[in-house]
Amino acid sequence: MATIKQVAKHANVSVATVSRVMNKSGYVSEEAKEAVEQAIAELNYAPNRVARSLYKKSSNLIGLIMPDITNPFFPQLARAIEDVANQHGYQVVLCNTDEQLEKEQTYLVALQTMHVDGLIITTNHSHNPNYETLDLPMVALDRIVKAGIDAVVSDGYEGGKLAADTLLKRGATRLAHIAGPDHLKTVKRRTEGFVEVAGDKLVGMTESTFTFKDALKASQQLFDHAWPFDGIFAANDVIAAAVLQEAVRRHIRVPEELQVIGYDGIELGEMTSPPLTTIVQPIYEMGRVATERLLDLIEKKDTRPKEMLLPVTLLERQTTKREER
Amino acid sequence: MATIKQVAKHANVSVATVSRVMNKSGYVSEEAKEAVEQAIAELNYAPNRVARSLYKKSSNLIGLIMPDITNPFFPQLARAIEDVANQHGYQVVLCNTDEQLEKEQTYLVALQTMHVDGLIITTNHSHNPNYETLDLPMVALDRIVKAGIDAVVSDGYEGGKLAADTLLKRGATRLAHIAGPDHLKTVKRRTEGFVEVAGDKLVGMTESTFTFKDALKASQQLFDHAWPFDGIFAANDVIAAAVLQEAVRRHIRVPEELQVIGYDGIELGEMTSPPLTTIVQPIYEMGRVATERLLDLIEKKDTRPKEMLLPVTLLERQTTKREER
DNA sequence: TCTTGATATGTAACCGGTTACACATTAAGA
DNA sequence: TCTTAATGTGTAACCGGTTACATATCAAGA
Structure with a gap:
């Protein structure tokens, strides 16, 4: 993988200029911009996210904490979360806790030390001390963790x-x-x-x-x-x-x-x-809403905690009788 | 989160010494070791994995590429992979590709730029050009990507x-x-x-x-x-x-x-x-074997590619007749 | 003509770890 | 007593980005 230095040398500019064209920040001449873009293309360069994370203290990673992906309710949720996250340039780290506080704790420090930007929690311990000290954007999904933490649930x-x-x-x-x-x-x-x-x-x-x-x-x-x-x-x-x-x-x-x-x-x-x-x-919808909310929280668009209650519907298949009219 | 510098100052040693006791590398006096350990405990310090990744070029992350976690075959696989990875200090990044080459390609560069240590692939494009150029440990699961890439399948x-x-x-x-x-x-x-x-x-x-x-x-x-x-x-x-x-x-x-x-x-x-x-x-087993193999590959224990064929068994429930004897 | 702000670009510090290297100190062996 | 190797520790470079800051050029307005 090429580095920014190589790109800079190749385009005959400094690393700062390369960084500027990548991030569309600061002033860059049209000339320089083209040279850099060409160099990027030629070297097939993609910036190292680890290096970026280190400085920015943000990883574009979100942690997904659930009891057990094997439980057939969760895959759809995970899918929705992953879809939305991905659309916004985030990746998701999957964590199965089996509702064990200890596993949860281990994951939490792992997730923190890798600087995930936020958490989606599908777990039960309303009294869980682990989350209280945590200074991370998070939203609870299908669970109510405690007041003060956003929650998305259905009615x-x-x-x-x-x-x-x-x-x-x-x-x-x-x-x-x-x-x-x-x-x-x-x-x-x-x-x-x-x-x-x-x-x-x-x-x-x-x-x-x-x-x-x-x-x-x-x-x-x-x-x-x-x-x-x-x-x-x-x-x-x-x-x-x-x-x-x-x-x-x-x-x-x-x-x-x-x-x-x-x-x-x-x-x-x-x-x-x-x-x-x-x-x-609306399982997929719940995942979608929760993730969009989390992304808003991460980007500090709105910080007042709230609970989102989604409506449920009846799906009549064949274990109930037809309604008489 | 505390940094290594703070720990060093707190323990009255240099950052190198702190690093040494954490990694059990080099020479450290008993005295210094205790001071550092105490400082770590008091400050509740955990090393920043991003910083470590940057230098080490290894993230303790593995990428899991599957068509769709919503397909009931995959959650068990994902669970096994996550379990084993976790036991070895790795986290897994979930990627749903819907078997679309384009999505796959996007994930692949994302995964590479975040320096995942390896890949588990549950996808189909045996001709997929994406994987050929990739210089990353990987194992194919339930799929055969191409000769030269490890594969775990059942018989x-x-x-x-x-x-x-x-x-x-x-x-x-x-x-x-x-x-x-x-x-x-x-x-x-x-x-x-x-x-x-x-x-x-x-x-x-x-x-x-x-x-x-x-x-x-x-x-x-x-x-x-x-x-x-x-x-x-x-x-x-x-x-x-x-x-x-x-x-x-x-x-x-x-x-x-x-x-x-x-x-x-x-x-x-x-x-x-x-x-x-x-x-x-043996779905869980397949996930387990694949992940253990990947971890071996990452740690360069064995690099000869091989295909692992796991046996299947008959589970008689009630849609077949009892065997007459 | 002189001042000033907008434009353009490079240098170097910084993020938080790891480790090469230099430099002590100490103990064992000659 | 003198070497020498083992032990112990700190300084600084490095990983690959981002950005504060310094500097330079140029055009517009006074």
């Missing part, structure tokens, strides 16, 4: 209500629910919204993590103890897929005997049999 | 044979197949293996991309034109899920009337109804 409460409402409208009279992990505020809201609208129609409820195995166990337990119910809302699509599988195993017909609604809108819902009706979070 | 040929063999053993007599995209060599091998063993039992075959929508179309077409068949092998699990969904829609009983085998062993296969029998690639 889980409305989503929960929408799920209950839909089930009721489609003629369900005995509702069940599988909630997500208790420590996730954004997930809890779904349950709250659902319970609120379900009222005394709610006949069974349990809780599960977001792994399929756990979800399957929870489903079995629910079917064993709370059956019969004719409408069920799962806190996410993975859990809904487990419910579906368990229903098939028990020869319960979906949606005739049991209507099922999931939450998230991940691709998985399209692939189940029958395809899953679900409350769609 | 698709054996996998295809295993699928046909299994179907035949379980009593299928009329076989069908949906192949993957033609330009993926590693995927083509699955088809070759399958066709070889299926022989004249093969009654229908078509091709599909790895998106669910396309797979659904391909399935429908196959059912329309080649039915009846009683065993089908799909080039990956997403396609198999589509076949399954279409079979359910047509009230074809699986596995009684039709046995289905997928390929990959992604989590999705666990979530379909019924759960999918599939040929499992």
Whole structure:
């Protein structure tokens, strides 16, 4: 790789002039500019970002901290973040923390010492001391870390209500629910919204993590103890897929005997049999908004922290009945 | 963040001494060592990786180039890579190229100018001129870029044979197949293996991309034109899920009337109804091996290029019949 | 003609590490 | 006692950019 010195020599100017034409800063004569541009082209020169970072104290890198990219909700988020970052000349560093504070801490110092310009956090520890001392632009995604940190979340409460409402409208009279992990505020809201609208129609409820195995166990337990119910809302699509599988195993017909609604809108819902009706979070959009916000923060366009609440929608596939009109 | 100078002053030594104790290089007295260590602790010092990179021309960063993290095969790979990299003090930069040469090229210069130490490539252009001129350690994963570049792949040929063999053993007599995209060599091998063993039992075959929508179309077409068949092998699990969904829609009983085998062993296969029998690639293992190999390359432990072929296994779930004994 | 501000360009300091080199000091061996 | 090698430490150059500052030229306005 050529250096700026070589370019300068090649174009018969000083390094300062080369730097000026690259950054379009200061005064440069047309003549010099052309010479430099030609030299750059001829030497196939691209400036060393490490050197630039050192002086500028900015790396055009953003850190993406998530529990586990393997969880099917996150890839879309990561994709959106990467897309937007890339469009603005940033790269993203991927960090899987498994929600372990220690891993998180390790990543945080690594990220800091490499001078990332900002952080997107998809993690849960609202009390996490790691972030408090951190003087870095950051935005929380799908999680609420603490007041004072920007957050982008979708409207889980409305989503929960929408799920209950839909089930009721489609003629369900005995509702069940599988909630997500208790420590996730954004997930809890779904349950709250659902319970609120379900009222005394709610006949069974349990809780599960977001792994399929756990979800399957929870489903079995629910079917064993709370059956019969004719409408069920799962806190996410993975859990809904487990419910579906368990229903098939028990020869319960979906949606005739049991209507099922999931939450998230991940691709998985399209692939189940029958395809899953679900409350769609605008996942890609959330990633996009969060990244754009972070970029604004980095460029100091706006520093008042705020929470962005994105709307959810119902996607009717085939685990709910057609609405009668 | 403290700098090495501050640490040096605090410990009453020179920066060289501080550097020496941090890197355990050269001679340092016990006394000086303790003073420095205490200063580091008190100032909460961590060396600036950017500065270190500039001098060392090595960033402890590795670039991960993949088509689309949203494709359910890749997150596990990414996870493995990230895990191993992290264990060795490296971070990974995520790049989604959508298989577009232009994006790839952009990433490549970005990655080079930030002095990544190596590349893991999960992409397809065997003729890709971008990589030829690149003087960087790299390993191709699940893809064969060209001779001379290390590659880690699973044994698709054996996998295809295993699928046909299994179907035949379980009593299928009329076989069908949906192949993957033609330009993926590693995927083509699955088809070759399958066709070889299926022989004249093969009654229908078509091709599909790895998106669910396309797979659904391909399935429908196959059912329309080649039915009846009683065993089908799909080039990956997403396609198999589509076949399954279409079979359910047509009230074809699986596995009684039709046995289905997928390929990959992604989590999705666990979530379909019924759960999918599939040929499992050791995905995480592949990511691990590739990354360890890359790290060896970076540290110049071994430079002879080689291709690593990992074995696949059959995972029997419920879309195939139990073997009669 | 003289002053002044806009234009143009180069030199060198700086960012925060690493390390070559010079220079002590000390201990072991002759 | 004199060499010599091992040990210990500091100074400064270096990595490849950016930019403050000094300097020079030139045209416009007084």
